[in-house]
Amino acid sequence: MAYTVGQVAKVAGVTVRTLHHYDEIGLLSPSGRTSAGYRRYDDADLQRLQLVLYYRELGFPLEEITAIIDDPAADPAAHLRRQHELLTVRLKRLQEMVTAIEFAMEASKMNIQLTPEERFEVFGDFDPEEHQAEAEQRWGDTDAYRESNRRVARYSKDDWLRNKAENEDWGRRIVALMASGAPADSPEAMELAEEHRQLISRWFYECSYEMQTGLADMYLADERFTAHYENIAPGLAAYLHEAIHANAISRA
Amino acid sequence: MAYTVGQVAKVAGVTVRTLHHYDEIGLLSPSGRTSAGYRRYDDADLQRLQLVLYYRELGFPLEEITAIIDDPAADPAAHLRRQHELLTVRLKRLQEMVTAIEFAMEASKMNIQLTPEERFEVFGDFDPEEHQAEAEQRWGDTDAYRESNRRVARYSKDDWLRNKAENEDWGRRIVALMASGAPADSPEAMELAEEHRQLISRWFYECSYEMQTGLADMYLADERFTAHYENIAPGLAAYLHEAIHANAISRA
DNA sequence: GCTCCTGCCTGCCGCTACGTGAGAGTCAAC
């Protein structure tokens, strides 16, 4: 019962190169060679190959497989547990990805065209997801962030357009107020600050006064946010910041 | 709004090296450089990076991402569909593996010790999985193969031992019959051929006469199967082959 | 002006698990 590389390859469903490789790294060396140097695999080699392929299927790197197979003292149960954890994690990731892609497909089928490009188009230059990676780093484990993500995922293009319209309407009103010379702690400014909080609560996540003042601080601290508001009207970032704080204090 | 590599890396949650790499392969080149040669990323670059990371998350290779993003005529829906298929296939594989590993863990907890080594021990030299890879290539998309896999996955060590015992009993009887000189198309031989079919049906999958004659042909065509039967008794492969065909014809 | 620290630059080698030849020898068949 001796087999050549080609035969083993066929039987095991791997390539000859793979067997050469396993020989090279000492994972599976044939038990003998012919006088011409041809590899000769026997049944024991085939069994070992089976083991190798089994662990490989489970995602073990070849080096570890070598260790597992060659070390009779190794605890197979421990390996299984670890592998089970790894697998379930990968499984979850994959499932999430499938869900994400199904969502994307659904959106594109409905002609809502919520591909990322479209979303950028809808969002204009103030994309809630523009700084998503950073947001995730900062707030990835907060309830608000998860809530926001959950809601955002369901929004249609129309929802986004309505959102944008409401935002722009609010923007026009606060710009007009600021231009009128009303101070940032005037009742009118505080009312618009309150409306700002409610817009966030309605569209993204329950925004408390505390969270809102945090946002306000960031509008000044993070130049990208500052730029966004300054771009609407010079001085707006600071004006909004003060109005939000004044409103939060008066409601406390 | 210009950012250095380090800033972009932090914001996007990738490493500087990754950005260098994306620049190298032309996937994401910063829109400018400082006089000192520092990369300068602007908001548009960040948006592109978002797209890149989005597709990367979905498992697209970088080269394809380049094509998708740079080619406005490319159909994102088609890409998504293809990716969805790939992912679901991988997902199914992973799920099967998790099931398998959970089964193995269960077994090891019960001290049944169904580690692969154990299974080889139980199977002796005629492991139903010995040629699994090839079997999958040949029959991977048949109902019989799936059915067999489903059943096999549930078998306990005791089941395997009973299976082996039944097989050996049948083996002894057919060897005895052949030794007695009864022709392969005798009623007794045909009866044992019938029993062979029922053994397969009981332990692995519903085996029709047609499928059984296919198996019989393979016992002669594939030297490994031939060797298995010839190892039990010289001439058995051909004898069984003829008996199976005779039985199938008489039942048709 | 000098030093220190941090961040940036460009190579370039390394990793996994093989794929894919090149060039040469081997084996069984016709």
Add this chain to the structure above:
DNA sequence: GTTGACTCTCACGTAGCGGCAGGCAGGAGC
């Protein structure tokens, strides 16, 4: 004795970076 299939050993190529080395750049502190 010649073909054709199979095998051998280099040895470079792949994807997606990680991680050095050696050398500028730029701001802070002395």
